Amino acid sequence: MSVKIYNTLTRKKEPFHPLEKGHIKLYVCGITSYDYCHIGHARSALAFDMIVRYFRYLDYKVTYIRNFTDIDDKIIARAAEQNTSTEELANRFIDEFYIDMDKLGVDRPTMEPKATEHIQEMIDLISELIDKDMAYAANGDVYYRVGSFAEYGKLSGRRLEDMQAGARIQINENKDDPMDFVLWKASKPGEPNWKSPWGDGRPGWHIECSAMSRKYLGDTFDIHGGGQDLIFPHHENELAQSEAATSKPYVNMWIHHGFVTIRDEKMSKSLGNFLTIRDILSHYHPEVLRFFIFSTQYRNPLDFSEEAMQNAMTGLDRLYECIATVEGMRDDFSTQSKQIASAKDITKLTSIKERFQKAMNNDFNTALAQGVLFESAKVMNKISRQIDKQPCQSDYDLLTTAAATIIKLASIMGILQEKADKYLAAKKAAMLEQIEISEDEILQLIKERNHARDEKNWSQSDEIRDRLLAHNIELNDGATGTGWSIKKD
């Protein structure tokens, strides 16, 4: 059973097989480093983190390259504003990026090349294109001759004629054709620049990915990924450059993820409706953001709202509570106890892995995979609540194995990775800080209330409970005593 992936190039879901058996070569467009990252960047990093983790779970070797664009117009402009160098600015925000990624628990790619460290490779590639007459130099700039690449537009499904009709194309008298795009830009005075056969200048945006992917992954590799906004022009142009230079297919499979939206509009700086990763992580546990991001399939738009985050948190807590209950089970079983799990329950719980993989094999359908986790938790809760004191061996084994399986599978999405009791305790402690009552006070009041309850003094008992409720503390009277929790809004 192979993984099926939606390929932007063919607009179909296709079974995926790497060129080299057992070894996947993946290139993903990373950030342009000039500002803090927002949730959209988080979605990109997390989507590919999940994809790589899933491939590795399936025992593939994955070589994962994600670049940093550390020179471009925006970086130059921002550096000038801040009176600093492009290098300092780019490196500063790369450091900030790592802070966010580490908090989110995103695994590092195999390599993270920077554009400015691959100038020579880009110059070499541009020279090859000029030699083949696919590119031309003009006044210190170098342009790609779009019209000479017959398949131009095949990735984004555009035809040159259509684009020219309605496009806002900058007038540039250096270009032979308005659709030609820049490979090398002559530098203006004071701008960062590198020596080249065409004079001092700097690379265009698209060429870096062609040069770096070729260096680290070869002329043809398995998967190239990025956000849907990169399909055109970035990936279209990359493809055109690389295939023109090598005369080989550039990439077999193109993966593009959807946007994060707010009130159904794309999150973007120009609209001012973006939230940074650190904004979110100051209010929510990183796993809540991960849970939220994986609550829909990666290609669909994902609408951000506080309500959706609360929803994600509730769902994550539910899974943690289920695991905590199983882990809190007395770890000795009894030969006296009867088996509670039905044949149907056993089937459900022994097929978790299979059902989860089936979901993931269908174009990384994390939404469906989360459904498998919830269904499993429900069955486990059902069994757990019926166990009286000690489980029988078969139930004990079934539940502990199921919990371990869920934790393992959830690690692909990077959720449920904390010890369940610690996660729940930490959450309680964090929420306790927000209300004006200490744990000691709560425990004291519970003690008083239980005393009243022993005397069947219900009015006093309820009065104490209401007093705690005023502080958002909910009580739960169980067989082993009275517990408390913070009430959700």
Add this chain to the structure above:
RNA sequence: GGCGGCGUAGCCAAGCGGCUAAGGCACUGGUCUGCAAAACCAUGAUUCAGCGGUUCAAAUCCGCUCGCCGCCUCCA
């Protein structure tokens, strides 16, 4: 104007030609409880934006209409 995507219960979200249209949140009833909370059980779309068509069979394929979104300029 060109290209692409989406429209499934109050909300989120699976479904990719054929088993009762997953799952979560919310709501309601029940079990449990002194009363609650949590958990569990039960309950909700004769129907998948609308209209036609293909098929023995369509939410799933095709066409048209309506609505929303994205790309065509930097953008995850």
